[in-house]
Each structure stands twice: as structure tokens, then as C-alpha cells.
Amino acid sequence: MTEVIKVNQPIREINFEGLKIGGENDFLGSKPVFALELNIFDFSASSHIVKDYFNSQGNQSLPAEAINLVSVAQETPCDILALKFNIPEDDLEKNIAKAKKLLKTLLPHIKKPLLIRGVNNKSVDIKLLPELMEVLDREVIIAFATENTYKEIVPAVIKGGHILAIRTPIDINLAKEMNILTSDMGLSLDKILIDTDMGGLGYGLEYGYSIMERIKLAAFEGDKMLNMPLIAFAGEEALKVKEAKSDTFSKSFGDFKERSMMFEITTASAVMAAGANLIVLEHPQSIEAIRSELNGKR
Amino acid sequence: MELSGLQVFKYLPAAKRLPEGNCKKCGFPTCMAFALKLAKNQTEIQLCSYAPEELKEIFEQGMKKPQKEVFLGHKHKVLIGGENVLFRHDKTFVNKTAIAVVLDVSQVGWDEKFKRITEFEITRINETFKVDLVYLKGDVRPELTQKLDNLGFAYIFEDDLKDIMQVEDGNVFETIQTLTTIRKKAVLEKDENYSNPVMVYFRHDENILKLMSRAGFYLCKYTNLLIFEDFNEALISTLITLRQNIYTDPQKPLQVESKVYEFNNADENSLIFLTTNFALTYFAVSNEIESLNKPAYIVVTPSDGMSVLTAWSAEKFTAQIVAKTVNQFELAKKVKNKQLIIPGLLGHMKEEIEEALPEFKILVGPNEAYLLGDFVKGLTVFKNEDTE
Numbered sequence: 205m206t207e208v209i210k211v212n213q214p215i216r217e218i219n220f221e222g223l224k225i226g227g228e229n230d231f232l233g234s235k236p237v238f239a240l241e242l243n244i245f246d247f248s249a250s251s252h253i254v255k256d257y258f259n260s261q262g263n264q265s266l267p268a269e270a271i272n273l274v275s276v277a278q279e280t281p282c283d284i285l286a287l288k289f290n291i292p293e294d295d296l297e298k299n300i301a302k303a304k305k306l307l308k309t310l311l312p313h314i315k316k317p318l319l320i321r322g323v324n325n326k327s328v329d330i331k332l333l334p335e336l337m338e339v340l341d342r343e344v345i346i347a348f349a350t351e352n353t354y355k356e357i358v359p360a361v362i363k364g365g366h367i368l369a370i371r372t373p374i375d376i377n378l379a380k381e382m383n384i385l386t387s388d389m390g391l392s393l394d395k396i397l398i399d400t401d402m403g404g405l406g407y408g409l410e411y412g413y414s415i416m417e418r419i420k421l422a423a424f425e426g427d428k429m430l431n432m433p434l435i436a437f438a439g440e441e442a443l444k445v446k447e448a449k450s451d452t453f454s455k456s457f458g459d460f461k462e463r464s465m466m467f468e469i470t471t472a473s474a475v476m477a478a479g480a481n482l483i484v485l486e487h488p489q490s491i492e493a494i495r496s497e498l499n500g501k502r
Numbered sequence: 503m504e505l506s507g508l509q510v511f512k513y514l515p516a517a518k519r520l521p522e523g524n525c526k527k528c529g530f531p532t533c534m535a536f537a538l539k540l541a542k543n544q545t546e547i548q549l550c551s552y553a554p555e556e557l558k559e560i561f562e563q564g565m566k567k568p569q570k571e572v573f574l575g576h577k578h579k580v581l582i583g584g585e586n587v588l589f590r591h592d593k594t595f596v597n598k599t600a601i602a603v604v605l606d607v608s609q610v611g612w613d614e615k616f617k618r619i620t621e622f623e624i625t626r627i628n629e630t631f632k633v634d635l636v637y638l639k640g641d642v643r644p645e646l647t648q649k650l651d652n653l654g655f656a657y658i659f660e661d662d663l664k665d666i667m668q669v670e671d672g673n674v675f676e677t678i679q680t681l682t683t684i685r686k687k688a689v690l691e692k693d694e695n696y697s698n699p700v701m702v703y704f705r706h707d708e709n710i711l712k713l714m715s716r717a718g719f720y721l722c723k724y725t726n727l728l729i730f731e732d733f734n735e736a737l738i739s740t741l742i743t744l745r746q747n748i749y750t751d752p753q754k755p756l757q758v759e760s761k762v763y764e765f766n767n768a769d770e771n772s773l774i775f776l777t778t779n780f781a782l783t784y785f786a787v788s789n790e791i792e793s794l795n796k797p798a799y800i801v802v803t804p805s806d807g808m809s810v811l812t813a814w815s816a817e818k819f820t821a822q823i824v825a826k827t828v829n830q831f832e833l834a835k836k837v838k839n840k841q842l843i844i845p846g847l848l849g850h851m852k853e854e855i856e857e858a859l860p861e862f863k864i865l866v867g868p869n870e871a872y873l874l875g876d877f878v879k880g881l882t883v884f885k886n887e888d889t890e
Contacts, residue, residue: 458736
């Protein structure tokens with residue numbers, strides 16, 4: 205039988221603040237890295253289970269509260285601390301200045317490797333992310349650039365020596381094209397994370413799942429423009445679906461809080477199976493549950 | 503590997519210009535005719551005594567089933583196995599991973615567990631799900647099996663699992679590698695030693711979240727049957743949700759029916775939203791509309807299951823289609839609030855649609871469904887100012 209010749213190219217290995225992301229040459233050839241994401245600018249936007257864990261409703265946006273959230277988060281078994289600067293769209297300049305100040309205040313308190321994230325809105329991110337990068341005193345992961353924002357974001361990423369997550373809307377060709385375009389601008393291929401985007405559990409997760417698998421297969425077969433590690437914002441996707449947000453379901457859907465946790469955990473399991481290398485979650489216990497199973501003996 | 507007729511022909515005597523070419527001994531007039539039939543699996547390679555070993559091997563390999571299908575159950579049955587790809591995008595996964603729950607009648611409280619298992623039922627995306635199999639243990643009386651028969655449940659005993667390969671629920675990393683190796687042997691090599699469906703048995707686990715992480719993983723890669731000693735509704739419903747995603751046929755876009763959907767007791771003052779019949783688009787929108795707790799209609803256009811932008815570029819979402827859909831359901835008669843909210847991504851169609859639907863004022867909604875809440879808040883303020 206004629207067999208396809210397998211190049212068996214490994215995924216690029218990103219070395220980030222002592223963490224190794226990627227590097228595998230088959231599905232699950234390397235263990236994923238976990239980031240814990242906090243809605244640091246406006247914690248009240250967080251899921252009910254996250255608010256419960258941190259024992260905060262996030263009604264006050266005082267720096268002391270943010271410092272406290274960060275210190276609690278750092279005690280959890282995450283590899284990376286992810287801060288989402290979820291600023292509102294109005295009064296942009298004022299809010300960006302506020303976010304910048306907040307980041308500056310937090311930096312000395314942050315010991316874990318850091319990921320900085322914008323709001324996924326073009327007009328905000330093209331201003332917010334470069335401004336935030338100005339106050340950084342270390343290498344971080346920036347999330348994320350898109351087809352519409354990379355021109356404004358990439359120069360600051362290169363200047364700061366950061367790693368960039370690039371999001372494309374569940375499209376393997378566009379993912380590749382974006383890697384080419386950004387590397388043409390001078391961004392090293394070893395500084396790119398692919399964010400395929402995904403659907404929520406029960407609401408199209410399979411689209412993201414299959415794109416991740418297809419990107420991995422293309423990478424293993426030798427595509428040098430697709431062999432960057434994959435990042436998946438699994439927590440956010442899982443916790444925004446109805447089943448994880450609303451307790452109006454019948455009792456067969458199970459306990460609301462338990463189900464919300466499980467939605468996040470299962471989404472993480474699925475993207476891990478599909479090949480995600482960096483999984484961003486919002487509840488520390490989700491990370492703990494998966495992590496202990498990956499490392500532990502049973 | 504499947505060969506085309508021409509590829510098969512290249513192996514046969516006529517293609518090689520051998521004296522045996524077109525000998526007709528196979529019953530076909532020419533080698534080419536035989537090759538075409540072979541490629542469609544409408545005849546057998548053995549009929550040609552001149553076919554080279556290489557070709558015979560290809561066909562023997564092709565005849566083998568990658569993974570066996572097994573029916574589990576007695577009166578009612580569940581079919582598992584039969585998978586023939588490693589990745590769902592290669593084709594599709596065939597028989598959903600069955601979810602079984604252990605019911606041990608020698609344990610205290612089994613009758614309560616029986617009740618919970620049999621009452622469990624969830625409906626998602628036009629499908630209703632129950633526990634697939636009840637795994638009976640202990641001294642099971644015929645009344646119990648009779649009861650399960652009557653309730654429509656399939657059940658199994660230990661002996662029924664003899665054709666299922668069990669992989670131990672060990673360290674996740676190692677278990678996944680074992681499960682992957684088995685599936686690869688079955689699908690890529692068609693190795694008969696690995697062709698039985700595969701199961702993982704989960705013993706009681708104090709930590710249900712850890713159990714969840716393993717179960718989700720094994721459902722994706724690569725089990726045909728998951729058996730749980732614990733019965734936890736949240737775990738089973740979450741797992742079924744994941745299964746519905748993974749087992750969706752990637753060759754068919756998920757569609758919903760094109761019609762007007764009503765929410766929160768829709769009335770004449772309802773908000774009216776418009777979107778395409780791509781299931782994911784519809785669910786994203788309906789999800790938000792439901793949680794608004796405001797009466798609303800969603801008008802769903804017939805767009806071949808395409809998302810908003812795709813439908814627009816394929817001309818499956820035009821002002822004419824919109825107008826036709828709205829008119830077909832006589833929406834103008836149903837509502838006083840003649841404002842139609844179109845997807846933000848198609849904001850540029852505002853004028854066209856207004857022309858095609860002169861009775862309605864067209865409002866451009868947000869680009870993303872999750873922004874609908876904020877959009878509607880703004881809208882109410884706007885309306886109040888309007889009436890003042």
C-alpha cells in the first residue's frame with residue numbers, strides 16, 4: 205500500500221519564563237500548560253463560580269482589591285497568570301490610562317509568568333494593548349491580535365520581545381496567512397501562539413476542535429507556518445454558555461454550580477484532546493482537577 | 503485505501519499488454535470493465551487468476567472492517583463501535599460513545615439510584631437523551647429487568663461485555679496513549695486484535711471533577727463505551743453535551759427550520775430579530791434573547807445552514823429572501839412594533855432591506871450575539887425618547 209510519507213515535524217517549542225509550551229511530535233506528546241484568567245479591570249464580569257471562589261463580587265475596582273485577586277490567584281496551581289483588561293468601550297482614553305496604571309501597580313506583585321489580554325474589540329485593542337505593553341518590565345504573552353488589529357499590535361510586541369497569540373475565526377488558511385503576514389513584519393515564528401477561536405460546549409465546540417486537529421496534523425506533516433503551539437481560551441467559552449450561566453434547567457442537568465465547573469473542565473479536556481498546548485481557564489479548581497489527573501498516578 | 507477503476511486496471515493483464523489481457527474468464531468482456539466493477543466493490547478480485555498479489559492484498563485489506571460493531575443490551579439495544587476514522591473531520595464518527603451507569607442491587611439505596619437513572623432525561627438541539635445503558639450487578643430479579651424493558655432502557659450484565667476491550671482508568675496520559683494506539687491499530691492497520699470496541703470503567707471517585715476531566719478526555723479519544731459507578735446528573739448531562747459536539751457529522755451543516763420563533767410570550771410589542779438558519783448562529787442569538795426576559799421573535803431565513811456572512815456572500819441572504827420570509831409568516835400583522843433588527847455584520851444591507859420591506863424600520867444589531875443584551879438596553883432608552 206502507498207502510505208503518505210510522514211515528515212513528523214515537531215511543534216515549535218516556546219520557552220517562556222521557564223515554561224516549555226509545545227514541542228510535541230504527536231497528539232498529547234507534551235503536556236499542556238495552564239493559565240488562570242482574571243477579569244482584572246472589572247471583576248464583576250466574571251462567572252458566578254469564579255466570584256464564589258475568590259469570594260468577591262467585584263463591585264469595587266480599587267487597586268487593593270485587584271492586588272488581592274492577583275495574590276489569591278498566584279497561590280493556585282496555574283502556570284501562567286492571565287489578566288484580562290476588560291475595559292468598557294466608552295471613555296476609551298480615560299479607561300486605558302486607568303488600565304495602564306492598574307497594570308503598573310500589579311506588576312511588582314506578579315511572580316508567575318504573565319499573559320495580558322485585551323477585549324477583542326478592534327477599536328479598543330489597537331490602542332489598549334500597545335499602551336499596556338509600554339509599562340511592562342518583562343516578557344509576557346499578548347492576547348490577541350486578529351486580522352483587523354495585527355498591524356497596530358505587532359510592532360509593540362516585537363519591540364517588547366513578547367509572545368503574541370493570533371486569533372483567526374476557525375479558519376486554518378487564515379491562521380496560516382496571519383502567521384506569514386506577522387512574520388513578514390518581523391515577528392519571530394518562535395513568538396507566535398495560534399488561537400483558532402472555538403465554539404462553546406454544546407454550541408459548536410466541534411468546529412474549533414476539528415480546526416485544532418487539522419492544524420496539528422498539518423504541522424506534524426511539515427507545514428512550518430502552522431507548527432506553532434495552540435492556545436485555547438476554553439474557560440471563557442465554556443462559562444458563557446447558557447448551561448453554565450443559568451440555573452433554570454431541569455434537574456437532569458444536575459447541580460448548577462457543579463455543572464458550571466464541569467462545563468469548564470470538559471471544554472478543557474476536549475481542547476487538550478484536540479492538541480491545545482496552552483489552555484486558559486477561569487476557575488482554579490478546574491486547573492487543579494485536570495492537572496492532578498495528568499500528572500498523578502492512579 | 504480505495505482505488506479508482508483506472509488505478510485497478512493498471513494492475514490487470516490488459517494494461518500490462520500481457521497475453522492474458524481481456525481473457526474474459528472473470529465473466530466481463532474486458533479487463534477495464536472488470537476493473538471498474540472491482541473499484542465499486544461489485545465483483546470479487548478472486549475471479550481474476552492473473553491479478554498480482556499486491557492488488558489482492560489491497561482488496562483483502564479493504565474488505566476488512568476497521569472496528570467491529572457490537573449491539574449491547576437485551577430487549578432494547580445500543581450499537582457501539584464501527585468507527586473507521588481517527589479524526590471526525592476525516593469523515594464523521596459513527597456510533598456515539600455509549601454512556602452506562604452501574605446499578606448494583608446488592609448496595610443500599612439502589613432503588614433510589616434506579617429512580618434517578620431512569621428519570622434522567624435532557625433535550626438539547628432537537629435531540630432527547632437518556633442514560634444509554636444500565637449495567638446491572640448483584641442478584642438481579644426478573645421484575646427489575648422487566649421494568650427496564652418496559653421503560654425502554656437497554657441493560658447489560660458483566661457477561662455482555664466479553665467482546666469489548668477494556669482499558670484501565672489509570673494515569674490519564676498513559677490511558678490516552680493506550681486508547682490512541684488501539685484506535686490507530688484498528689483504523690490504520692485494520693489489525694483484528696484491536697478491532698473490538700473499547701471501554702473505560704470508572705470506579706467510584708470521591709472527586710467528581712477529576713472524574714469529569716478524564717471522562718471528557720476519553721470520550722474524545724477514543725472510547726466506544728464509558729461505564730460509571732457514580733451517577734451524577736451534572737456529569738452525565740455535560741458529557742452528553744460534549745458527545746453531541748464531537749459526533750456531529752461535519753459533512754452536514756447543522757440547520758434549524760426557517761420560521762418565526764417566539765420567545766418569552768411574544769406579543770405585538772415584541773422585539774424582532776433576524777438571522778440565518780445556521781444552527782450555531784441561531785443558538786447564539788436565541789440563547790441571548792431567551793435570557794433577556796423580553797418578549798421577542800426571531801425570524802430565521804432559509805440560508806442552507808450558512809452563517810450570516812457566508813450566506814450573504816453566497817447570496818443566500820438577500821433583501822428579497824428577507825422580505826419573502828417576513829411576509830410569508832405575516833409578521834406585519836402580528837406586531838405593532840415594526841422594527842426589524844438585522845445582524846450587525848450585514849449592516850450595509852439596511853437600505854436594501856428597507857426598500858424590500860417598506861412596512862418595517864430596519865435597525866442594525868451588534869456584530870456578536872453576546873452583545874445583544876447591551877444592544878437591547880440601549881434600544882429601550884431610544885424607544886422611550888422616541889415616544890416622548
